Amino acid sequence: MISFEQVAYSYGGGELLSDITLDLAPGSFHFLTGPSGAGKTTFLKLCYAALTPTAGQVTLFGQPVGDMDRDGVAHLRRRIGVVHQDCQFLDHLSVAENVALPLIVSGQDTPAARQDLEELLSWVGLARRARALPPELSGGERQRAALARALIVQPDAILADEPTGNVDWEMSQRLMTLLLELNRMGRAVMIATHDLSLIRAAKSQVQTRVLRIARRRVQLAGADL
Numbered sequence: 001m002i003s004f005e006q007v008a009y010s011y012g013g014g015e016l017l018s019d020i021t022l023d024l025a026p027g028s029f030h031f032l033t034g035p036s037g038a039g040k041t042t043f044l045k046l047c048y049a050a051l052t053p054t055a056g057q058v059t060l061f062g063q064p065v066g067d068m069d070r071d072g073v074a075h076l077r078r079r080i081g082v083v084h085q086d087c088q089f090l091d092h093l094s095v096a097e098n099v100a101l102p103l104i105v106s107g108q109d110t111p112a113a114r115q116d117l118e119e120l121l122s123w124v125g126l127a128r129r130a131r132a133l134p135p136e137l138s139g140g141e142r143q144r145a146a147l148a149r150a151l152i153v154q155p156d157a158i159l160a161d162e163p164t165g166n167v168d169w170e171m172s173q174r175l176m177t178l179l180l181e182l183n184r185m186g187r188a189v190m191i192a193t194h195d196l197s198l199i200r201a202a203k204s205q206v207q208t209r210v211l212r213i214a215r216r217r218v219q220l221a222g223a224d225l
């Protein structure tokens with residue numbers, strides 16, 4: 001579904017990521033870990049074609065990103081939901097309007113999709129906060145709204161960048177429960193996190209691969225986690 005072949009990336013200085021070859025299968029569950037600044041966010045951006053590799057090839061859903069024009073890339077990116085680290089919202093729009101934005105942008109704003117929006121807000125526990133403005137939300141509510149916004153276009157894969165970064169343990173478990181449930185429904189999930197306790201807790205519930213960025217490479221972490 002997302003394949004890397006000898007991928008490297010540099011922001012202009014030395015190489016940040018080198019020689020990455022891996023395959024993220026449909027329905028798989030991955031964690032991505034590594035020290036701050038190792039390149040986790042950069043790796044995720046390569047996964048959803050927000051960045052183009054400086055060497056090698058990324059293939060999304062069987063199509064090499066390098067061979068596609070901007071429209072083609074934009075079309076494929078809709079199949080990947082992203083929960084960004086800073087989960088930015090438009091503060092003058094309500095939670096429901098923010099979550100619905102990807103529908104409007106992608107021309108999928110139909111009555112059926114609006115019905116899905118209500119169900120989705122209930123599923124993430126935000127039905128009662130639908131009319132709130134983003135600045136009124138708690139950290140955990142923001143993260144769940146960001147997850148709902150990533151899911152509204154029904155992507156095949158979810159990439160979440162430190163989704164539990166600003167929330168307490170109970171809320172991080174609640175978010176993990178949602179991500180595990182998504183995975184059980186068939187979505188591929190990848191979570192970038194520093195939080196090894198989160199990974200250990202999830203490992204008892206799902207078959208997961210843990211990727212670790214070390215010395216510019218993305219490697220499969222051992223059983224020591």
Ligand SMILES: Nc1ncnc2c1ncn2[C@@H]1O[C@H](COP(=O)(O)OP(=O)(O)OP(=O)(O)O)[C@@H](O)[C@H]1O
Nearest residue numbers: 011016034035036037038039040041042043085194
């Ligand atoms: N747009 C950019 N231009 C230049 N350098 C960048 C850019 N974005 C990130 N970097 C640098 O690339 C390195 C990796 O950043 P990245 O955000 O991918 O790491 P990370 O592992 O996600 O870090 P953290 O865990 O702190 O979020 C850092 O040194 C960062 O300063």
